Amino acid sequence: MSKIKEVRPEKVAEILESFEHRVDSLIMILQDIQEEYRYLPEDALRIVADDLDLPLSQLYEVATFYRSFSLEPRGTHEVKVCLGTACHLRGGPMILENFERVLGVKAGQTTPDLDFTLETVNCVGACALAPLVLVDSDYHGETRPSKVKDILGKYSQK
Ligand code: FES
Numbered sequence: 001m002s003k004i005k006e007v008r009p010e011k012v013a014e015i016l017e018s019f020e021h022r023v024d025s026l027i028m029i030l031q032d033i034q035e036e037y038r039y040l041p042e043d044a045l046r047i048v049a050d051d052l053d054l055p056l057s058q059l060y061e062v063a064t065f066y067r068s069f070s071l072e073p074r075g076t077h078e079v080k081v082c083l084g085t086a087c088h089l090r091g092g093p094m095i096l097e098n099f100e101r102v103l104g105v106k107a108g109q110t111t112p113d114l115d116f117t118l119e120t121v122n123c124v125g126a127c128a129l130a131p132l133v134l135v136d137s138d139y140h141g142e143t144r145p146s147k148v149k150d151i152l153g154k155y156s157q158k
Contacts, residue, residue, distance in 0.1 A: 011036060013047070015032045015033060016029060026062060030063065033048070034070065038075075039070040075116040076155075080119045080135075081120050081133050083122060086131075095148065102148050105118055126139060135151060136155075
């Protein structure tokens with residue numbers, strides 16, 4: 001079964017309706033679409049562009065300007081390795097390397113099975129837990145490279 005949700009025009013219409021089709025709510029509309037599909041599918045962007053009477057290129061400009069938007073499908077789980085100063089000093093780069101090796105992707109990429117997207121972050125304010133890895137909203141503190149497989153294992157079947 002495909003992990004990419006099919007774009008249903010009625011769902012996009014529902015999101016547009018919840019913001020009263022307001023152009024000044026464009027960012028929030030895109031946020032809701034991203035939340036629904038975990039990325040911004042072109043079919044959904046076309047519906048929004050038509051509805052708000054905006055050129056599609058303008059939507060792509062907004063989508064590429066904000067780092068929180070993705071034009072590519074994202075993994076079911078987001079792994080974020082902290083590379084802020086405290087985490088960096090306590091081995092963050094080695095932990096990142098291990099995630100890259102085990103997942104077979106580089107930071108910023110998604111595994112082909114769409115299970116995981118690997119990212120880096122710069123300090124999430126939990127330096128006492130360094131080195132820190134976030135999976136979705138779970139904090140994995142004092143991580144070691146040897147724990148990488150165990151961490152991923154917790155999410156592989158979810
Ligand atoms: S440097 Fe990683 S949480 Fe602060």
